[in-house]
Amino acid sequence: MSESVNSTSELSLECAYAHGIPIGSALMRTEPEDFVVTEELGFEPTGEGEHAFLIIRKRNTNSEWVARQIAKLVDVKKMDVGFAGMKDRRAVTTQAFTVKITGKSEPDWSELNLNQDGEQIEVISSTYHQRKLKRGELLGNRFNITLRQVDGERSEIEQRLELIRQRGFPNYFGEQRFGFDGNNLLSAAKMFSREMKVKDRAKRGIYLSAVRSYLFNRLLSLRVEADNWQQVIAGDWVWTTEDTRGFTFDNGNPKHVELLGQNRLIVGGPLWGDGRALTQGEALQFEQQISEPEHFWIEGLKAARMDQSRRALQVKVDDLQWHWNDSKKLSIEFSLPSGSYATSLLREICLTIKSG
Structure with missing residues (x-):
C-alpha cells in the first residue's frame, strides 16, 4: 500500500x-448488565486539593456525556473534567472523574443522578484530589461479562478458557x-x-x-x-x-x-x-x-x-474465572491492564454477536 x-x-x-x-457463537450485551466494568485505578485520591474526585456508576451512557454533565453542573469547561478511560456505552460501568472546583462552591453532586429511559447515573462517592485525572492513568479494569445463547460444546469452551488462563491472549x-x-x-x-x-x-x-x-x-x-x-x-x-x-x-x-x-x-x-x-x-x-x-x-x-x-x-489473565448460569448462559470474570480490550479475549472463545 x-x-x-x-x-x-x-x-x-x-x-x-x-x-x-x-x-x-453467543449473544453479547443483550442487557447492559451483561457487560459490567469496574475501573481499577491503583491509587487512592489524596482527600485534599482543588479537584473534586467522583466515583460514578453509569448505565447506557458514555463517559464523554457524563463529563459534559459534570462540567455543566460545576459551570466549568469540559477540559476541566478528567477521567482515565472511555467506557462502553451499552454496559454498567464504574469509574472515577475529577473536576476542577477552585474558587467555586461545591455543588450537590446528587443533581447528577439520573434514571430515565434506561439511562442511569449514580454518584457513589465524592472526595478531593490534587490533580486532574489523565487518560490512561489507571491500573486496569475488572470485567464481569455474561454471554447468552451460547452455541458450542461446553467442554470445548471450558478447555479454551483454561488455555487462555494459562497462556493469555494476543493484545x-x-x-x-x-x-x-x-x-x-x-x-x-x-x-x-x-x-x-x-x-x-x-x-x-x-x-x-x-x-x-x-x-x-x-x-x-x-x-x-x-x-x-x-x-x-x-x-x-x-x-x-x-x-x-x-x-x-x-x-x-x-x-x-x-x-x-x-x-x-x-x-x-x-x-x-x-x-x-x-x-x-x-x-x-x-x-x-x-x-x-x-x-x-x-x-x-x-x-x-x-x-x-x-x-x-x-x-496474561491468571485471574480468569467462569461459571455457567444455565446450559446456554456463561459468565466470565477477569481483570485487564489499561489499554487492553475484553473483546480481544472473547474473540478467542466464540463468535460474539452484539445484541440490542
Missing part, C-alpha cells in the same frame, strides 16, 4: 487466532478503534494524502491512533501465525515486570537469558512513529514485513510527528 487507500476492502483488518477458531486493539466499517482509517488516509484537512485535535488524534492500532494488529497477527507472540525472540524490544525501561533482547547476554528464564520479560510490539527501529535481528525482520508494504501509513505517522512507542504483545 504505497500511495493511499480508498476502501476498507484494501485493508487487512482480520487478525489471526492464537488458540484456534472460535467455538460456536489486539479492539475493532472500535477503527470506527464503523474502518472509517477512521479511511479518514486518516485522506488526511495523510491531503485530500482532507482535520483541524479538530481530538479527531486527528483518533485517526492517528487508528493507524497505529492497525499496524500493531498486523504485526501481532503475523507473530500469532508464527506462534511466537508469547515468546521472546532474538532482537525483541523488551522490559521487565519491575521496570518499564526497555532494552533490545540479546540471547548472547547472560543477564538477558537469566531474566528470560525467570519469566520476567515482557515483549513490546511497535506503535509506529518517528524515530529509529528499536528491534534487531529476527524481531526486526518481522516488523519489516509490515513496515515495507505499509510505507504509506508509517510515513504519515512520521509526518504527523508521532513518537514511536511500544505495547505488550501478550495479555
Whole structure:
C-alpha cells in the first residue's frame, strides 16, 4: 500500500487466532448488565486539593456525556473534567472523574443522578484530589461479562478458557478503534494524502491512533501465525515486570537469558512513529514485513510527528474465572491492564454477536 487507500476492502483488518477458531457463537450485551466494568485505578485520591474526585456508576451512557454533565453542573469547561478511560456505552460501568472546583462552591453532586429511559447515573462517592485525572492513568479494569445463547460444546469452551488462563491472549486493539466499517482509517488516509484537512485535535488524534492500532494488529497477527507472540525472540524490544525501561533482547547476554528464564520479560510490539527501529535481528525482520508494504501509513505517522512507542504483545489473565448460569448462559470474570480490550479475549472463545 504505497500511495493511499480508498476502501476498507484494501485493508487487512482480520487478525489471526492464537488458540484456534472460535467455538460456536453467543449473544453479547443483550442487557447492559451483561457487560459490567469496574475501573481499577491503583491509587487512592489524596482527600485534599482543588479537584473534586467522583466515583460514578453509569448505565447506557458514555463517559464523554457524563463529563459534559459534570462540567455543566460545576459551570466549568469540559477540559476541566478528567477521567482515565472511555467506557462502553451499552454496559454498567464504574469509574472515577475529577473536576476542577477552585474558587467555586461545591455543588450537590446528587443533581447528577439520573434514571430515565434506561439511562442511569449514580454518584457513589465524592472526595478531593490534587490533580486532574489523565487518560490512561489507571491500573486496569475488572470485567464481569455474561454471554447468552451460547452455541458450542461446553467442554470445548471450558478447555479454551483454561488455555487462555494459562497462556493469555494476543493484545489486539479492539475493532472500535477503527470506527464503523474502518472509517477512521479511511479518514486518516485522506488526511495523510491531503485530500482532507482535520483541524479538530481530538479527531486527528483518533485517526492517528487508528493507524497505529492497525499496524500493531498486523504485526501481532503475523507473530500469532508464527506462534511466537508469547515468546521472546532474538532482537525483541523488551522490559521487565519491575521496570518499564526497555532494552533490545540479546540471547548472547547472560543477564538477558537469566531474566528470560525467570519469566520476567515482557515483549513490546511497535506503535509506529518517528524515530529509529528499536528491534534487531529476527524481531526486526518481522516488523519489516509490515513496515515495507505499509510505507504509506508509517510515513504519515512520521509526518504527523508521532513518537514511536511500544505495547505488550501478550495479555496474561491468571485471574480468569467462569461459571455457567444455565446450559446456554456463561459468565466470565477477569481483570485487564489499561489499554487492553475484553473483546480481544472473547474473540478467542466464540463468535460474539452484539445484541440490542
